[in-house]
Amino acid sequence: MxxxxxxxxxxxxxxxxxxxxxxxxxxxxxxxxxxxxxxxxxxxxxxxxxxxxxxxxxxxxxxxxxxxxxxxxxxxxxxxxxxxxxxxxxxxxxxxxxxxxxxxxxxxxxxxxxxxxxxxxxxxxxxxxxxxxFRREPDLNPELVQRVEKDLLNIMTGATVENADILKFKSNFSIVV
The missing domain is CATH 2.40.128 (Lipocalin)
Structure with missing residues (x-):
């Protein structure tokens, strides 16, 4: 063909x-x-x-x-x-x-x-x-986005994160919230 x-x-x-x-x-x-x-x-x-x-x-x-x-x-x-x-x-x-x-x-x-x-x-x-x-835009809280952005910039400059809660699990992992 x-x-x-x-x-x-x-x-x-x-x-x-x-x-x-x-x-x-x-x-x-x-x-x-x-x-x-x-x-x-x-x-x-x-x-x-x-x-x-x-x-x-x-x-x-x-x-x-x-x-x-x-x-x-x-x-x-x-x-x-x-x-x-x-x-x-x-x-x-x-x-x-x-x-x-x-x-x-x-x-x-x-x-x-x-x-x-x-x-x-x-x-x-x-x-x-x-x-x-088609995917919709997620509903995001602008205050939460600003807080996370500020925390990430602090981590990148070597500073600590304000108001962080540490969750410990039974394993060796921990999560910072």
Whole structure:
């Protein structure tokens, strides 16, 4: 099996081969059925023959048009990068893209999302991914941090630690608190 090349030689110059551009389009079920009919080989009605996606000047909102119907669109950042793969022989997978954004098509009456980042991933296990999977900052008492910093500086200069309690264990180890 030969993998596709990213660069090829043309004359005296190396030209970058065209990389695939991919995006995730999340649509309501009614729109999904219409797109499925349009892409299938079955005959679809004349009104569903046209698809269009355009964005406003802000780059985050726009309009999706299928047939004569217009749907509002939002460009949302995903909580993590999604990798896309392709296969040529049903055996080996080749990575084709890293996808970090999703185009969300909404029903005309739905409200626009408040945040730029979509809280949930594409699959149910990624629900509230940032909240559940990434470490939170620990709650530290600033007075305790200052006391420990002062004690460490005293130890480094050879002085003693103030207000230290020594705990002795049955072994030869002791802990200074």
């Amino acid at each position: 030969q993998l596709p090349r990213l660069f090829f030689f043309s004359g005296n110059k190396f030209n970058r081969a065209l990389m695939e551009e991919q995006f995730i389009l999340r649509v309501p079920p009614s729109v999904a059925e219409r797109i499925d009919r349009l892409l299938s080989e079955n005959e679809s009605s004349e009104e569903d023959k046209s698809l269009d996606l355009s964005f406003c000047e802000d780059g985050r909102s726009g309009t999706f048009v299928i047939g004569n119907d217009h749907f509002p669109v939002s460009l949302m950042d995903l909580p993590c990068v999604v990798e896309s793969f392709k296969t040529y022989d049903d055996c080996a997978l080749v990575k084709t893209a890293d996808i970090g954004q999703m185009i969300m098509v909404r029903e005309p009456g739905d409200s626009t999302p408040d945040a730029v980042e979509y809280r949930h991933g594409l699959t149910p296990p990624m629900r509230d991914a940032r909240k559940r999977r």
